[in-house]
Each structure stands twice: as structure tokens, then as C-alpha cells.
Amino acid sequence: MAHGLFNLCHSTRNPLVVEGLDYGETFALVAQLVTVRLILAVASTRHWHLYQRDVNNAFLNGDLDEDVYMNLPPGFGRKWETRVWKLHKSLYELKQAPHQWFIKLSIALKQAGYHQSKADYSLFVQTRGSTFTALLIFVDDIIYKTLKQPKIARSSKGIVLSQCKYALEILEDAGQLGAKPADSPMEQNLSLSKHEGDYIDDPSSYRRLVRKLIYLTITRPDLVCAVHTMSQFMYKPQTPYLEVVHRVLRYVKRAPGQVIFLSTNSPIQLNAFCDVDCARCRDTRRSTTRCCVFLVDSLVSWKTKKQTTVFQSSAEAKYRSMVAACCEITWLQYILQDLGIKHSHAVKLYCDKQVALHIASNPVFHERTKHIEIDCHLVREKVQSGTIKTAHISTLQQPTNIFTKAMSLPQFAILLGKLGIIIIHSNLKGSVEERKIPTKST
Structure with missing residues (x-):
């Protein structure tokens, strides 16, 4: 066991507390925001009830794996100056407190019959008869299909x-x-x-x-x-x-x-868009992958990431963006499965490069594909299995352009509408525009 001497008031700056010696793991799992948006989009469609609970004194319930000693606070007298307290439970000043709290909560939820998701370990689900419950853990917040930050507003729409x-x-x-x-x-x-x-x-x-x-x-x-x-x-x-x-x-x-709108009328159908900004970086000449996933009209996931190497052609760079989109789609399907939702239809994956679409579906493009890494052909496997159906989209209608390009104002406004972004406040005082949906706090 590690033995650490830690001061209640200054533990985060105490030079006597050494990582790996006085404590081990400090990481606490929190719900991924993509998971939160997906569950909220599903909740909007399925008319689920939404709640949020903040656990008071959450970190005080964690069990310590190390022997931790604390200096006594002032006021005990001079005869106690050479003595310390041994902690039996974690405190908020302890660096390992969030990690220990999550372990304690996970054990309690599993004992209560909840199943922990393998796609997002902060998601717990339980089915009892016709009742289904999903919990998301956000440090010391337990989210019953909702989130404390950012603010969530709901209406009939x-x-x-x-x-x-x-x-x-x-x-x-x-x-x-x-x-x-x-x-x-x-x-x-x-x-x-x-x-x-x-x-x-x-x-x-x-x-x-x-x-x-x-x-x-x-x-x-x-x-x-x-x-x-x-x-x-x-x-x-x-x-x-x-x-x-x-x-x-x-x-x-x-x-x-300006807000993201998750429509009530959206069926459970994933649609994805992928693209790449070829060699736009002037310093490295590397391209930037961009993709986004909708639950029909509700935007739930988006990613922008600079690619790790300079590819030989724009077709290869576009194909790599399709791989990133496929990985995101597969992960979201796992989350939907944990929520008890069957996604039987093929996911439509839109790309504006015909050559990349042919590579995904046609295994005889030898000259164009022999230099592409094997892991990239995940797209082809998904297409052949019927999980993903590729489709072409015009470059001007590609919503992912907004993630990597500074464009004209008319085009920018069009893509904002495609992403389901609306403005519910007309001024800084927060008045609601008449032409937008009425809202109420959950």
C-alpha cells in the first residue's frame, strides 16, 4: 500500500503527494457529449421523460485503495501537531476521489440490475418489463436522459x-x-x-x-x-x-x-456525411477529415481532424474520411443497441467524390487502391454487409464544408439550416422570436 501525507487545504499543491507513489488512478469516466446528444435526440423522438440529479457529497462515498493520511486542521492544540488522521473515505481535495466515486457508483448500479454499456462506459441501462431506464454518469451528476450543462429546453416540437x-x-x-x-x-x-x-x-x-x-x-x-x-x-x-x-x-x-434543434418528428434513421479539405494546411500540406452524423434531421455527432500523413491523391484522402465516418456510425449503432433500439435500415453515407464511392463498392480498382492501407477497406466491408449504403452529394450541398471552410454568407446560411441550427433569441436580453419554436425548461 502507498502511504501519502496530504494537507486538507493544500493537497493539490503539496509536494509530498507524488503520483504513482501516494495515489494511482485519478481518471473519472464521464458521458461523451456525442452520447448525450444521441440520447436526447432519441428522447425527443420517443417522448421519453428527462431528469437530472446532482449527488450531494458524492466524492465522500468513495473507498480508498491507498493508505492516505491527512494533517489535522488548525485548532487542536500543540499536543496534536505531530499527529495525523488516516482517511477511511475519500475527500473532495483528493485527486483520486472522482475515480473512486465512479467505481463505487458502478458497483452499486450493477448490483441494482443495470447493464454497463461497452461502447460508453458511463452509460447504464436497465429493462424491467415495459419500463426502460438509461443513466448517464457525468462526474457527480446522474443524468436520466438529460444534462445539466449545456442548458436544455423542450417543447412539443x-x-x-x-x-x-x-x-x-x-x-x-x-x-x-x-x-x-x-x-x-x-x-x-x-x-x-x-x-x-x-x-x-x-x-x-x-x-x-x-x-x-x-x-x-x-x-x-x-x-x-x-x-x-x-x-x-x-x-x-x-x-x-x-x-x-x-x-x-x-x-x-x-x-x-444560437442552438441545436433536435426534432420530435425524426424517425430512428442515421444519415452520415463525410468530406476532406485536401492539403489546405500551408505548413504541413496535410488534409483535414470532417464528418457528421444525423438522426435524420437532428445533428448528433461531428468531427474535424487533421490527417496524420500527406496522401498521394484526393481520392485516397476522401476515402480515409469515409473510414472515419464508418467508425463513428458503428459506434453510434452500438449505443442505439444499448438503448434497446433496432436500426434495421442501412445507414446512408454521403460523399461528394465519385472515385471514393467506386473504391468503396468496386474491388477491381487495383491501380487506385493497391497503395491504400488494408484498414481503410472497412468501408467496403460495411457496404458489402449492407450496414452502410453510399450515395453521392453535390459539393455545394455538403454540410461538412462548414467544419473546415470559410465560405460566402449565402452558402454559410444554407449549411447552418442543414445542420438544424436555429436562433431562438433575437437579442442579448433573451427574448424569443415569434417565428421560432416556443420553449420551456425541463
Whole structure:
């Protein structure tokens, strides 16, 4: 057993507490936000009841695997100065407290008859007769098909996910509440390089703003392109990137109440879109994979990631994006299975590159495919098994373009509509537009 001496008030800064010696695991599983959005979309369609519970004193219930000793707080007198307390339960100051709490809760839920999902270990489901219950664990929040943050509002037409309050807090913290609003997050055809511009004197302010904007993308996929670009230059940010940050803030100022709408009328049918931004990075010439998945009209998942290598052709890069989309589709199908939902129809996977579609369905494209890694042919296996059905889509109608391209305002507005993003607040005071859906808090 490890023996650690830890101070109640200063445990996180105590030099005597050493990872690997005084404590082991500190990681606590939390629900993935994709899982949350998928369950909320299903709940909107199936008219499930939604609840959220915050467990009081959650971390005090965890059992410790190590021997941990605590300095006595002031006031016990001089004769107690050389003595310590041995902890039998975890405390909030302990780094391993969240991990131990999740273990304790998992054991209790399994004993109560809940099944732990293998796709997302923070999801627990139980079926008793005609009653089905799904729980999502978010640190010390137990989510009964809902979430404490971001805010969730519901009406007869669907569910909206909003971070309006958080967006206004970012603007206030950055001093941008009085700034002139911008119509888009980035200028069209903007291309940046790490070799341009002067370095920022105080990079900590840039990093702080980017981190906050990353969290805002939970419900604002329209910010993904700009935030993904800015987050690549956190080490030594330069003035052009700071200007992009300020433009993003001015765009957020235009519509802080922009939300994701999860429709009630959507059947249980997954549709996916994939694309790649070929060699757009001026520094590495690597492409960026982008994909998104809908539950018919409700956006539940989106990803933007720079590819690990420079591919020989755009067809290969596009095909790699189809692989990423297939992996995401397979994972979402596992979650639906845990929720007791049968997804019997083939998932439609849309791509705007005909050659990539032919590679996925035609095994005789030898000259174009012999250099492609074997794991990429996961797409072909899914197509042959009937799990996925590929389809072509026009580049102008490709919704994933919004994740990696700064485009014209008309095209930007069209793609926002395709993503199911609406504005329920017409001003900073939060008044609801008459033409939008009425909402009420759950």
C-alpha cells in the first residue's frame, strides 16, 4: 500500500503527494457529449421523460485503495501537531476521489440490475418489463436522459441545446459585449501560416479564450472551423490568429442564442456525411477529415481532424474520411443497441467524390487502391454487409464544408439550416422570436 501525507487545504499543491507513489488512478469516466446528444435526440423522438440529479457529497462515498493520511486542521492544540488522521473515505481535495466515486457508483448500479454499456462506459441501462431506464454518469451528476450543462429546453416540437449564458460570459470576460457583430466566424478563403505575423506578447489570454471557445463548440458546430484552426497554434500564437479569435467573438455576439434543434418528428434513421479539405494546411500540406452524423434531421455527432500523413491523391484522402465516418456510425449503432433500439435500415453515407464511392463498392480498382492501407477497406466491408449504403452529394450541398471552410454568407446560411441550427433569441436580453419554436425548461 502507498502511504501519502496530504494537507486538507493544500493537497493539490503539496509536494509530498507524488503520483504513482501516494495515489494511482485519478481518471473519472464521464458521458461523451456525442452520447448525450444521441440520447436526447432519441428522447425527443420517443417522448421519453428527462431528469437530472446532482449527488450531494458524492466524492465522500468513495473507498480508498491507498493508505492516505491527512494533517489535522488548525485548532487542536500543540499536543496534536505531530499527529495525523488516516482517511477511511475519500475527500473532495483528493485527486483520486472522482475515480473512486465512479467505481463505487458502478458497483452499486450493477448490483441494482443495470447493464454497463461497452461502447460508453458511463452509460447504464436497465429493462424491467415495459419500463426502460438509461443513466448517464457525468462526474457527480446522474443524468436520466438529460444534462445539466449545456442548458436544455423542450417543447412539443423538439429539444434545443443552448449555451447562451456561457456565450455571454465569454463576451463579457473578453470585453466584447459592445463589439460590432460579424456575419461569419472567418473571412472567406482565409489561409493562415505559422510563419506570418508577430508573436503575441501575452499568449495566456489567447489560450484562455480558445479553450473557452472549444467548450462552446459543444452546441455551436458553426464555430468548429475557426476554433480548430486557432487551436493548432496555442504554443506560439501570432497576431493574425488573435484577430480570428476576435472575429469569432464578434460572430458569437451576433447570435449568442444560437442552438441545436433536435426534432420530435425524426424517425430512428442515421444519415452520415463525410468530406476532406485536401492539403489546405500551408505548413504541413496535410488534409483535414470532417464528418457528421444525423438522426435524420437532428445533428448528433461531428468531427474535424487533421490527417496524420500527406496522401498521394484526393481520392485516397476522401476515402480515409469515409473510414472515419464508418467508425463513428458503428459506434453510434452500438449505443442505439444499448438503448434497446433496432436500426434495421442501412445507414446512408454521403460523399461528394465519385472515385471514393467506386473504391468503396468496386474491388477491381487495383491501380487506385493497391497503395491504400488494408484498414481503410472497412468501408467496403460495411457496404458489402449492407450496414452502410453510399450515395453521392453535390459539393455545394455538403454540410461538412462548414467544419473546415470559410465560405460566402449565402452558402454559410444554407449549411447552418442543414445542420438544424436555429436562433431562438433575437437579442442579448433573451427574448424569443415569434417565428421560432416556443420553449420551456425541463
